[in-house]
Amino acid sequence: MRNDAKRTTIYDIAALAGASPSAVSAVLNGSWQKRRLSRSLADRVLRIAEQEGYAVNAQASLLRRERSHIIGMIVPKYDNRYFGHIAEEFEAMARDRNLFPVVTCTQRDPELEFEAAKELVSYQAECLISTGATDPDRISAFCKASGVQSINLDLPGTLAPSVISDNHAAARDLTHLIMDRCASDLGWAGPLRFVGGRREDHNTSARIAGFEAAHADRGIAIPEDHIMARGYSAQTARSLLDDFAPEGPTGLFVNSTISLEGVVQWHAGLGAARSRVRYGCFDFDPFGSFLPGNVGMVEQDVGKMLETAFALVGERAANMETIRVPCRLLPF
């Protein structure tokens, strides 16, 4: 337990134990029986290692080993339950599989995404999961060139297998739920407004398609200006709605909990008209069901998505298919 500036190495321990570094290494990594070292040597080495507060130098160890057992993930943000849940579950599942998870958060910044991916490859990650990446194919191309497996999550790419939510189906279901509640609570048939996200974004466009399909199911036309998808932030949602003071009943499809924050701010400022508004949100938040006017949320099946992704880890024959995982609709 001395406190030299330098870290204890197997050479220090070897000297203290009167053994060779290779013997110490074998004891410390558990392969000593295979190398026919005596139990007494093993005990001695383990005791000394404990005393000296030895911790293996992973850099040195990994340099020599063939596999790193590191699995990387990049995530845009931790600021909502969805990505937080993904990161947490990813780590737990990685540990269950005896992998060392390294998650890094890239702030929705395409350059940072790519830099982070390169760093993870530098650290010899065996597989990289790109979650909600702006440009997943750029990352996949780089990984492929380095011989590293890559998998897309939440947003699909074309150069790696992708696991995403079934946005279309869930959006359609949610739209029907909101319209049902508008009908029963307000005696109003639609059309709803779609708030939040970006049209160019894959998920948003799939959700808009589901939203439109539900309206088509009911033979209701959607005016052009009812699709308000010009950004994710709460601010954006709020300012989009700023000059919208509904006279009659209104229904909204909100595209994320981040946008929902803006919608709820707007809703809170409506006064008496508040009671004639119903909305639902694509994405779950535990406080969602207590927000007045909220009729339901879509919860993406993070556990299933990650299980599906982990099933692909290590697969050599990766076809570039996109796997869609069903969501859960939670009516309130």
Added chain:
Amino acid sequence: MRNDAKRTTIYDIAALAGASPSAVSAVLNGSWQKRRLSRSLADRVLRIAEQEGYAVNAQASLLRRERSHIIGMIVPKYDNRYFGHIAEEFEAMARDRNLFPVVTCTQRDPELEFEAAKELVSYQAECLISTGATDPDRISAFCKASGVQSINLDLPGTLAPSVISDNHAAARDLTHLIMDRCASDLGWAGPLRFVGGRREDHNTSARIAGFEAAHADRGIAIPEDHIMARGYSAQTARSLLDDFAPEGPTGLFVNSTISLEGVVQWHAGLGAARSRVRYGCFDFDPFGSFLPGNVGMVEQDVGKMLETAFALVGERAANMETIRVPCRLLPF
């Protein structure tokens, strides 16, 4: 861009460029001018490296270098805004300082906390920030033995400097806010109930002390059974309140957003009595202000906490002092 199973190394590039590995290394890590290599060699090497999709082997590089520039953090959960915000901000600030952040989530499991700390030390982290650790001193002791700096965040320890919220002051302020609103809205003076957390836990006990101080300020006694601190989960909070059907006005101090989920569930089930309940919560959630009955929240100053912690990074003369960062009280 060939796709051999093996990763491209400086030796491969050296062969292709007709140069020595050391020259390639110098070019790729930017020290080529210092080594007086010609620009033409540098350009050639860079071009080949690009073509071959070269990525440095961080393990090999770090093994030789003296500093790793890795900074580690352990975090209990990502399931609320507070820890999510901490992790995200930590990563951003680490990158700003040219450090490589590695965050790992330990599920409030003491063993996992320690294992994760050991892993981060193995990866040669230069500093480890233990956030909300169950047993921070065990981690600090291990770090010290390995010559690694450690810093506690959110929960204090005695073997490393700690940066925590000023729980006492903020709890006192929040208690006053809730009591003020109980007085003005309900014409009721208290005493409030304290819901969530664990008495043994440092933060909870500081908050209880602040809660009691506010009552003392007003000369109000708190019955023993009004302190309901037997766990953090929403379930716990809910079941604690399950058989509490208030007849008159009631006020609650809720100790975390997780507990708040349980409180809000209970509140929603109260029926007409709902309007005679006021509560406030220690911790922020963006949907908090829209929850009926919620009169305010305490937002911990994550930015300031992390700045304070980062100011300690690299400090040799670390005194084991606990630094308390003021919180923001947000009245609704």
Added chain:
DNA sequence: CAAGTTTGCACAATCGATTGTGCAACGAAT
């Protein structure tokens, strides 16, 4: 043109752990 200086690069040691191989010492079998 000789001596000194600068330019441009290669060589080899090194970081700490892993792992294939070799080799004494010892006991058993003949």
Added chain:
DNA sequence: ATTCGTTGCACAATCGATTGTGCAAACTTG
């Protein structure tokens, strides 16, 4: 007493990058 198998361990090469040092060739100066 010789041969053979086993036990218990040490030696040395290796992973890929970094870095101190050395040394030709080119260039400058007198």
